[in-house]
Amino acid sequence: MCVLGSVLCGLVMAGSASGASGPGPVGSQSPSLRTIPAALTSCPNPDAKKDGATPATGGLDPDQLAAAYDLSSLRNAGYSGQGRRVALLEVGDSLDTTRDPTSFPSFANCYLASTDVAAAPTQETVPEGIPLPPAGGESTFDAEVVGAIAPQAHIYVFESAHGTTIPGALPGLLTAALNPRNTHGKEVNAISMSLAYCEAGWTTSEVRRLQAVLRRAASLGVSVFAAAGDAGSVASYTYYPHGSSSPGVPVCIEAPGAAADTQLPSTSLGVNLPASSPLVTAVGGTELQINGTVPQAGAPAGGTITDEPVWDQPFTPTSTLPAPFTWAGGGGQSNLFTVSQAPWQREVGQSGQEKKPDISALAGSPQYLYGGIGTSGASPLMAGSITVLDDYLAAQHAKPIGPLNPTLYRIADSMFYHQVFNDVVHGTNDTVGLGCCTAGAGYDEASGLGSLNIAALGATLLAHPRLEVPWTTLELAAYPANSTGIPEIVRATTNNVVTRTPYHISIYVDGKLVATCKTSVCFASLAPTPSSRATTYEVTADVGPAGAKPFGNQALVSAKRKVSVHYTRPCTPPHCS
Numbered sequence: 001m002c003v004l005g006s007v008l009c010g011l012v013m014a015g016s017a018s019g020a021s022g023p024g025p026v027g028s029q030s031p032s033l034r035t036i037p038a039a040l041t042s043c044p045n046p047d048a049k050k051d052g053a054t055p056a057t058g059g060l061d062p063d064q065l066a067a068a069y070d071l072s073s074l075r076n077a078g079y080s081g082q083g084r085r086v087a088l089l090e091v092g093d094s095l096d097t098t099r100d101p102t103s104f105p106s107f108a109n110c111y112l113a114s115t116d117v118a119a120a121p122t123q124e125t126v127p128e129g130i131p132l133p134p135a136g137g138e139s140t141f142d143a144e145v146v147g148a149i150a151p152q153a154h155i156y157v158f159e160s161a162h163g164t165t166i167p168g169a170l171p172g173l174l175t176a177a178l179n180p181r182n183t184h185g186k187e188v189n190a191i192s193m194s195l196a197y198c199e200a201g202w203t204t205s206e207v208r209r210l211q212a213v214l215r216r217a218a219s220l221g222v223s224v225f226a227a228a229g230d231a232g233s234v235a236s237y238t239y240y241p242h243g244s245s246s247p248g249v250p251v252c253i254e255a256p257g258a259a260a261d262t263q264l265p266s267t268s269l270g271v272n273l274p275a276s277s278p279l280v281t282a283v284g285g286t287e288l289q290i291n292g293t294v295p296q297a298g299a300p301a302g303g304t305i306t307d308e309p310v311w312d313q314p315f316t317p318t319s320t321l322p323a324p325f326t327w328a329g330g331g332g333q334s335n336l337f338t339v340s341q342a343p344w345q346r347e348v349g350q351s352g353q354e355k356k357p358d359i360s361a362l363a364g365s366p367q368y369l370y371g372g373i374g375t376s377g378a379s380p381l382m383a384g385s386i387t388v389l390d391d392y393l394a395a396q397h398a399k400p401i402g403p404l405n406p407t408l409y410r411i412a413d414s415m416f417y418h419q420v421f422n423d424v425v426h427g428t429n430d431t432v433g434l435g436c437c438t439a440g441a442g443y444d445e446a447s448g449l450g451s452l453n454i455a456a457l458g459a460t461l462l463a464h465p466r467l468e469v470p471w472t473t474l475e476l477a478a479y480p481a482n483s484t485g486i487p488e489i490v491r492a493t494t495n496n497v498v499t500r501t502p503y504h505i506s507i508y509v510d511g512k513l514v515a516t517c518k519t520s521v522c523f524a525s526l527a528p529t530p531s532s533r534a535t536t537y538e539v540t541a542d543v544g545p546a547g548a549k550p551f552g553n554q555a556l557v558s559a560k561r562k563v564s565v566h567y568t569r570p571c572t573p574p575h576c577s
Contacts, residue, residue: 034422036064036290038302043110043370059367061299062111062148068288068305068362069385070453071149074392081150082117084387085188087177088142088157088380091169091195094132095123095139095157103140107369111148118147121155122184126169126176130161141372142194142380148369149384156183166197167206170274174213178220189390189400191217192383193226193280194376196272198235198252199336207273207336214279221402225382226275227375228284228357229254229330232312232431233445235270269332269434271356276334278342281404282356283378284447285311285329285363286424295366310427310439310446311364311375327364328429329375331357331437331445343542344409344469348443357448358405360424385454392458401461406469411460412442412449414467420457421450476541478526488526492517492541507541 160169275282361378424447437445
């Protein structure tokens with residue numbers, strides 16, 4: 001599952017390391033000047049004997065990763081995530097160096113200095129007292145990617161008990177990650193979830209639980225990332241038990257290998273949770289073309305990135321799968337969420353159902369450390385990259401970037417799009433010919449907004465602070481104003497974390513503005529009609545600058561619900577107070 005994308009290299013910074021007064025805002029050269037240095041180190045692959053991987057490192061080393069995503073200038077100036085905290089949420093395997101003493105320690109010994117905090121990630125298990133899942137795999141890969149890009153960040157790994165499901169385990173893992181008691185007394189800066197489960201596989205109550213915890217993460221200012229998935233725009237297929245035609249059971253396709261029994265006519269378009277949540281920055285997948293070709297094996301010798309197409313490569317062994325099934329970054333249209341719940345997507349012309357991914361990053365070739373692939377690497381890459389950026393922003397006396405989506409989409413609709421993003425215009429994630437999705441100019445469901453230039457993002461926000469959209473939550477409630485039930489009152493409440501700009505709460509009834517407030521709580525009175533039948537209104541609200549339209553370009557976050565206004569009998573004691 002993937003995150004970020006290609007980046008501007010050649011950003012110039014002058015100044016001292018983290019903790020000093022810090023350099024001023026960075027400046028950028030042309031986005032086309034992205035250069036990968038030659039690999040400095042070739043480390044033995046500790047998994048070579050287990051999985052048949054090549055003895056040498058299979059992909060980009062830490063310096064090459066940093067250069068590809070516009071982090072070299074920040075790291076060279078001393079910003080490497082010092083004092084920041086990254087939480088990795090894992091279901092199904094464990095970073096347990098006592099049972100798997102080779103992979104992560106080998107990475108740390110080869111790539112990390114003795115002073116790097118990431119050399120000793122802290123492991124947490126949820127629930128406590130339950131035996132750990134099997135060691136190795138995704139947990140190790142995620143920790144290595146964060147350690148490579150943000151070597152001085154604190155890494156906390158939260159793992160579910162063996163045998164738990166993603167929908168069942170994820171809310172608990174998120175809750176644990178947001179508890180400062182589990183992260184040495186300080187809140188995490190970023191969370192990465194390299195896991196995906198198709199929307200059809202979640203129950204309504206499971207989605208509600210997940211959204212509640214993600215709203216809390218957003219209100220705390222935590223940057224949350226999730227891998228978009230590795231099976232392209234296909235999210236599920238219908239399984240018919242014992243060859244019967246009904247009832248069909250939806251089965252999630254998390255990667256090509258999970259679709260060995262799939263019959264092509266039964267596959268369905270879709271996206272995965274948690275990536276499809278509006279409260280999460282979903283990361284799709286790309287490949288990097290260096291000097292005109294995509295390196296297929298071993299660490300690239302260096303050179304200029306000439307293109308960044310959508311990740312789409314054959315799955316091997318292909319004999320178990322219906323051709324032409326391939327690896328590809330997840331993307332498409334949500335069946336659970338609408339653009340009204342992600343109003344920032346209107347900045348780039350989206351409407352109707354919410355679209356994903358939000359951004360993209362390396363998932364295919366050239367590969368990650370030790371030959372890793374997938375959007376599973378892109379999500380922790382993004383989390384680590386943002387901790388490096390937060391380290392830099394703190395030295396500039398600026399607050400952490402926090403939840404990214406509102407800010408990223410506003411930048412995409414500005415003159416700074418091609419400075420901050422690398423537009424992915426080639427390739428598709430349509431793995432089985434269902435018609436979605438193909439990359440093109442601007443936003444698309446194959447690559448999102450494109451890949452990010454991290455230092456350029458920081459420089460742009462420092463130079464143009466109004467581009468940053470602070471996150472705020474908004475809730476609507478309706479209740480009778482008094483014991484007679486006349487009139488009905490609508491209340492809109494925000495956590496009031498907005499800064500710098502005089503933002504207002506606006507409440508609309510059937511599209512008509514009925515109340516505007518400058519406080520964190522806003523009330524609107526809805527008088528009922530003189531009828532025995534209830535009158536139903538569509539009530540919406542948004543938080544934005546004065547005069548913002550419902551779900552408009554300047555709305556930060558929006559809420560919507562149906563409200564029935566009606567007469568009720570007077571309430572008499574002892575049934576009311």
